[in-house]
Amino acid sequence: xxxxxxxxxxxxxxxxxxxxxxxxxxxxxxxxxxxxxxxxxxxxxxxxxxxxxxxxxxxxxxxxxxxxxx
Numbered sequence: 001x002x003x004x005x006x007x008x009x010x011x012x013x014x015x016x017x018x019x020x021x022x023x024x025x026x027x028x029x030x031x032x033x034x035x036x037x038x039x040x041x042x043x044x045x046x047x048x049x050x051x052x053x054x055x056x057x058x059x060x061x062x063x064x065x066x067x068x069x070x
Contacts, residue, residue, distance in 0.1 A: 005061040006038055007070055013049040021045055023057055025069055036063040 011023035020031045021043050034045035038058035042049070049055055064070045 004038075006058050007061050007064040009057045009059075009064070009069065010054060011043060011057045013043055013047070013053045013055050014051055016045045016047065018045055021047070021057075025057075028068075030067050030069060032057065032059055032063060032067070036060040 009023075009025050011025045013021070014024055014029065015022040016034075018034075020033050021037070022029060022031050023043060024030075032043075036059050037044045038060075041058040042055035043057040047055075061070075
């Protein structure tokens with residue numbers, strides 16, 4: 001795992017591009033850059049999840065704060 005302060009969320013996977021993932025958390029949609037996602041996360045750019053799957057997102061704390069997730 002990359003060494004940063006991280007936050008963990010149970011999210012709904014929606015979509016990904018090569019650089020980011022789109023997830024739903026508490027009724028809102030968030031684009032999270034792949035570079036801010038932990039290697040321990042179940043959600044990441046290129047993952048094999050299907051739209052609507054529930055999964056664990058582990059990302060850097062600063063991006064979660066910047067996006068308004070915490």
